[in-house]
Amino acid sequence: MKPLIVLNLKTYLEGTGEGAVRIAEACRAVGEESGIEIAVAPQLCDVYRVASQVDVPVYSQHLDGVGAGSFTGHVFARCVKDAGAVGTLINHSERRVNLADIESSVTAAKGEGLRTIVCTNNIATTAAAAALGPDFVAVEPPELIGSGIPVSKADPEVVRGSVTAVERIDADVKVLCGAGISKGEDLKAAMELGSVGVLLASGIVKAKDPKAALEDLVSLI
Numbered sequence: 001m002k003p004l005i006v007l008n009l010k011t012y013l014e015g016t017g018e019g020a021v022r023i024a025e026a027c028r029a030v031g032e033e034s035g036i037e038i039a040v041a042p043q044l045c046d047v048y049r050v051a052s053q054v055d056v057p058v059y060s061q062h063l064d065g066v067g068a069g070s071f072t073g074h075v076f077a078r079c080v081k082d083a084g085a086v087g088t089l090i091n092h093s094e095r096r097v098n099l100a101d102i103e104s105s106v107t108a109a110k111g112e113g114l115r116t117i118v119c120t121n122n123i124a125t126t127a128a129a130a131a132l133g134p135d136f137v138a139v140e141p142p143e144l145i146g147s148g149i150p151v152s153k154a155d156p157e158v159v160r161g162s163v164t165a166v167e168r169i170d171a172d173v174k175v176l177c178g179a180g181i182s183k184g185e186d187l188k189a190a191m192e193l194g195s196v197g198v199l200l201a202s203g204i205v206k207a208k209d210p211k212a213a214l215e216d217l218v219s220l221i
């Protein structure tokens, strides 16, 4: 099975504004060459810019479980969808929300037909997130995020254990893993541990040549 790769641009300068479009274009090109789905998660203000300029799946970095109405400053699922996104991250370790809010965000996103990726930090929270029925749970040990040390090598058990826990709870939920992933061997190892893909950021966004870095990432699949 081909993996799903989701590139989170965070608030990196390299991935802001026109930079987001440039990196999204690299995702599109490498995705097309390799036949692997490479999605991009730009900042909220860049979702429309990227989705309208590049033929690539776009995810929001966050979404709130609110409806239409009096919710100033919130991220409304309908607006995210209208901006051109196909999915959203929820509960990234840099944008944590409580369990009740994760549930309402998942429900709001699903109501608009958006794919949902709930991020978690360990096996126990992965199990809790899976019970909410998202499309994907992405397990990322926070201490490895941005470290350049791949979770698939440093903590394979958190990936394996997450896959086992999710299978027990809801076999329709798929597991992604992330933190420190940047090379082809990291993606290959992640797949061998039972995940269906990876969520990654700095290794590509901050690379001198993001397109070349993406080509390396998919080179062993």
Ligand code: G3P
Pocket: 008, 092, 140, 144, 145, 146, 147, 148, 178, 179, 180, 181, 199, 200, 201, 202, 203
């Ligand atoms: O959302 C992806 C992420 O938190 C992992 O970051 O820089 O370790 O690939 P990084």
